[in-house]
Amino acid sequence: MSLYKRPLSAGTAVILSAVAIAVLVFGVSTLRADANAVAALPAPLPVSAIEARYDGEARIEEFYPGLVSARRQSALGFERGGRIDAIGVDVGDRVMAGQVLARLDTRALDAQIAAADAQTAETAAQTALAAETEDRQGQLLERGHISQQRYDEVRTSTRAARARQNAAAAQADALRVQRDLSVVTAPFDGVVTARHADEGAIAQPGQPLLEIVEADALEIRVGLPQRIAAGLQPGASHRFMIDGAPVDAVFRSSTGVVDRQTRTVTALFDLPANASAAAGQVVRLAVATPIGTDGFWVPTSALAEGRRGLWSVYVLTPESGDAYTLQSRSVETVRVEAGRVFVRGAVEDGDLLLAAGIQRITPGQRVTPALTEARAQ
Numbered sequence: 001m002s003l004y005k006r007p008l009s010a011g012t013a014v015i016l017s018a019v020a021i022a023v024l025v026f027g028v029s030t031l032r033a034d035a036n037a038v039a040a041l042p043a044p045l046p047v048s049a050i051e052a053r054y055d056g057e058a059r060i061e062e063f064y065p066g067l068v069s070a071r072r073q074s075a076l077g078f079e080r081g082g083r084i085d086a087i088g089v090d091v092g093d094r095v096m097a098g099q100v101l102a103r104l105d106t107r108a109l110d111a112q113i114a115a116a117d118a119q120t121a122e123t124a125a126q127t128a129l130a131a132e133t134e135d136r137q138g139q140l141l142e143r144g145h146i147s148q149q150r151y152d153e154v155r156t157s158t159r160a161a162r163a164r165q166n167a168a169a170a171q172a173d174a175l176r177v178q179r180d181l182s183v184v185t186a187p188f189d190g191v192v193t194a195r196h197a198d199e200g201a202i203a204q205p206g207q208p209l210l211e212i213v214e215a216d217a218l219e220i221r222v223g224l225p226q227r228i229a230a231g232l233q234p235g236a237s238h239r240f241m242i243d244g245a246p247v248d249a250v251f252r253s254s255t256g257v258v259d260r261q262t263r264t265v266t267a268l269f270d271l272p273a274n275a276s277a278a279a280g281q282v283v284r285l286a287v288a289t290p291i292g293t294d295g296f297w298v299p300t301s302a303l304a305e306g307r308r309g310l311w312s313v314y315v316l317t318p319e320s321g322d323a324y325t326l327q328s329r330s331v332e333t334v335r336v337e338a339g340r341v342f343v344r345g346a347v348e349d350g351d352l353l354l355a356a357g358i359q360r361i362t363p364g365q366r367v368t369p370a371l372t373e374a375r376a377q
Contacts (some may be wrong), residue, residue: 046370047370049354050352051351051353052348055294058295060291060335060342065222069219070280071214072217073134078205078207079206082106088100101185116171123167124165128161130157172339186251189215190214194208194210195211216273217283219271220240240285242277245276269285296343299341301358308341325367
């Protein structure tokens with residue numbers, strides 16, 4: 001039996017050619033569509049990223065307010081009343097210890113002192129005469145010309161005269177003390193901060209006339225929790241913030257007693273003489289305290305508000321090449337500082353996080369890190 005090929009009919013050949021052309025056209029169209037789809041993908045969005053670095057020994061600075069005050073301050077006045085004769089200082093004047101600040105009119109007191117001195121002199125003369133009489137009477141007693149009773153009376157008179165002399169002298173001294181108290185002097189170096197009267201006014205005993213503070217010896221009083229105050233070491237230096245500038249002060253002591261109202265312990269710090277601070281200024285003590293848990297710092301701009309009051313961050317998940325995909329991860333805020341937050345959550349150490357621009361992105365979006373920061377500052 002012989003085999004032979006039958007030639008295809010003209011119709012069949014045309015059909016086969018049409019099918020081949022259709023397949024070829026379909027393949028080319030498919031390739032073009034795939035190429036167009038790839039070209040239609042948007043370019044990754046450049047974003048700022050930060051690397052998550054877990055820190056189990058992280059510390060945070062807590063600030064406690066304090067008040068700068070002078071170590072010594074006094075309200076000065078006269079111990080006795082009288083008319084003010086002179087005031088030699090005004091508010092803002094610097095004074096030295098022992099400097100005369102004010103005087104009372106002492107003319108009447110000077111007259112009383114003169115009278116007391118005269119009386120002292122008179123009683124001194126009477127005492128001298130009584131002493132001479134006692135000597136003579138003693139000689140007569142030895143010769144038997146007077147009785148012992150008479151001599152005892154003379155000796156008693158001498159003692160009485162000496163007592164009157166001492167009393168007159170004491171009175172004169174008391175008046176001189178009153179004159180000394182008619183002068184107000186500075187008890188220490190300082191600055192006059194208040195003046196409550198002028199010359200000619202009648203000063204009452206104990207009435208404040210001038211107020212001075214020791215300007216060159218300042219201290220800071222801070223109310224601290226008992227656990228923090230107990231950990232302070234005398235002589236240790238601590239950083240304070242005064243009008244935004246750091247100033248170091250040395251811890252001196254604490255009361256060790258918890259105030260019933262504020263529930264704090266008062267701690268005292270000495271400021272250096274060259275510190276740019278003034279009495280009455282409010283300062284803040286910076287105390288570094290451990291957070292006590294593992295976590296990492298992120299800038300506040302990296303946090304997105306999630307559901308039910310939770311917070312989340314966006315993790316950059318590698319995709320292909322330099323492209324990353326954003327994935328939302330829930331985190332828990334542990335501590336908050338100005339500009340940054342200490343968080344913990346479903347983030348691995350070393351993951352790249354979106355640092356800013358949350359309002360410009362959506363979950364699943366393709367991005368590329370244009371700027372990578374080492375850690376939140």
